[in-house]
Amino acid sequence: QVQLQESGPGLVKPSETLSLTCTVSGDSIRNSYWSWIRQPPGKGLEWIGDIYFSRGTNYNPSLKSRITISVDTSKNQLSLKLSSVTAADTAVYHCARHTASHLDSWGQGTLVTVSS
Amino acid sequence: EIVLTQSPVTLSLSPGEGATLSCRASQSVSSSYLAWYQQKPGQAPRLLIYGASSRATGIPDRFSGSGSGTDFTLTISRLEPEDFAVYYCQEYGSSPLLSFGGGTKVEIK
16 A cells, blocks of 8 residues: 655745655555645645656646656655745645546645745 | 636535535546545545546445536435545646646535
């Protein structure tokens, strides 16, 4: 059974770069697409982007200029970098396995607050 | 850009009743690319339905999905206490590549 665990700083200052890691167990990072999704407190879900290690990335156009998603196959991890953050980027950030057209396994998520 | 509109925003029902949740797309969606998720407070979303009507592994058969084109429905035949949650529909293949509806909260009446 695949398990995903997000990790990273819970507090980021405005204008800085948010960096998160998702550690995958029970499946190889090479086998699937992997997505990042975020959810502001009390609000809905927003897809950030995805990656397949040998085929590249897809990003949400609304965030594309600020996002970098990458994988580390040696550690079976994927990462997210979001630059120039503002309070609007405060959210719970989830990673998920992207199977065909849907997300079949999710990490529990990590809350990132943008504040000085 | 595709927009998924879910209705109602809130559904107040009693355990044992049936629930019908709607997801309407601003343009036609392939049935193969429509999914539904359940999310409880403090938890990650859980995949319920994919391909508009296929139940994910371990999902009880009281959950069913249907629809085509721009109109999709999630039906819960008989609400159990653990079914009170927020439900999201999701589409794949447009721009952005993956989009979610705004959610429907099913609350206890």
